[in-house]
Amino acid sequence: MRKVKKYDIFISYRRQGGEATARILCERLTDMGYKVFFDVESLRSGDFNRALYEIIDECNDFLLILSPQALDRCANQDDWVRNEISYALEKGKNIVPVLLRGFQFPSDLSPNIAAIRHQNGIEASTEFFDAFIQKLRGFLATKPSLAGRIVQNTLFKRTLPFLLAFMLISGGIFGAVTVYNKTQNVTFPATQTEKNVTKEFLMVTGEKLLKINNLYGLEKICFETCEAFLADEKATSLEYANAEIEHALTEMQKTDTADGFIDANLSNKLDATPIDKSAVTAFAVAYQVAGQEAADRLCMLQFVINDPLYDTATKRKILNLYVRQQQASGKYTLCIVNSIVLPIEKSFLKDFYNSITLLTALPIENYTWLEEEDAIERQADTQLNLTEDTMNELAMVIGNQNTAYTGQLAAFRQQLKQDGFSDEEIEEQVAQLIKSAAGTGG
Secondary structure: OOOOOOOOEEEEOOHHHHHHHHHHHHHHHHHOOOOEEOOHHHOOOOOOOHHHHHHHHHOOEEEEEEOOOOOHHHHOOOOHHHHHHHHHHHOOOEEEEEEOOOOOOOOOOOHHHHHHHHOOOEEOOOOOHHHHHHHHHHHOOOOOOHHHHHHHOHHHHOOHHHHHHHHHHHHHHHHHHHHHHHHOOOOOOOOHHHHHHHHHHHHHHHHHHHHHHHHHHHHHHHHHHHHHHHHHOOHHHHHHHHHHHHHHHHHHHHOOOOOOOOOHHHHHHHOOOOOOHHHHHHHHHHHHHHHHHHHHHHHHHHHHHHOOOOOHHHHHHHHHHHHHHHHHHHHHHHHHHHHHHOOOOHHHHHHHHHHHOOOOOOOOOOOOOOOOHHHHHHHHHHHHHHHHHHHHHHHHHOOHHHHHHHHHHHHHHHHHHHOOOOHHHHHHHHHHHHHHHHHOOO
């Protein structure tokens, strides 16, 4: 049996001066999907601790926290930091020094760790922590797991149950579908009862796709009006873009996607079919969160286009990232639908495919309906990667903290607008909120 790796990254640090940074990095990298070994001190005992070296053997990356005077005690042959560095160098690990403020290399280093001077390092920054983390990721040889990439993705944290459901589909449910169709050589739907249930289910699925399409359509109009404003930067164009966003947000609130996907009766009927209920659950969650995701993007976009601190090029870049994000999210949703219809006979799906070609806001025209589970999984992974890339780029342009903060302000403005506040009153309320946050260190 293949041994499952427990760790990807080993963090070496000096407890005095380096433990706090090591702990923060461990937590952040773990949240991002990396398997991190941090509790070094608990294993440092005796003259030679085999367990510690075995963990370094397992890891691809060796993160070395260089706090002030961290290497000064490395002249001692029994010093554990020296031993860890020496072993990592000997084993050819990807060593990433993280230099804290005030650190300087000592004038003399033991020959067996002297090469550490020439390793590419990165200076830690508390002022620009998100940018530092993104830069650190570029130094790592390890890539986070698919699950980890999902967890770290801000956009998808709300949709985590939906994504976990899809991962279950990818891992085992596709195999069950294959057994049903290929091993047993059974055509579905075959009986009239199966055809009736399948037709009812496809009709409901089409209705939910229509709602998602309408939400995306509202969002696309806003994208277009924002692009028009950025092309001429006229006050009237900005006013029009703001009006379209406010209209879209109002209409999105009217679109109820919390009404569930299928009722209990249809759900029970599906139990007797090869249509997997976990795939259905995955699509149900995607459907329920589609409106909020679109509204979040528009709230943030409205804040950006009105903020004079962003230049036109930056605003256009942010807009393009949101466009790409929507397309990737739409294609990911189609992957879910593709997985749902996988056991259904292709000829029976003809009417369903024809009906949803009218949904032009979703990227259906550019989506190829696949017939193999592995191909669907690869397509889904591609869309996750694209979404991750856009989130990372947005974090670099805006910053994770700024993204959350400005998004909250945008949502706050929208809520005040809906509550009947005038523009002057809204700006006064926002100013008070900003002042309060600044006063409390928020």
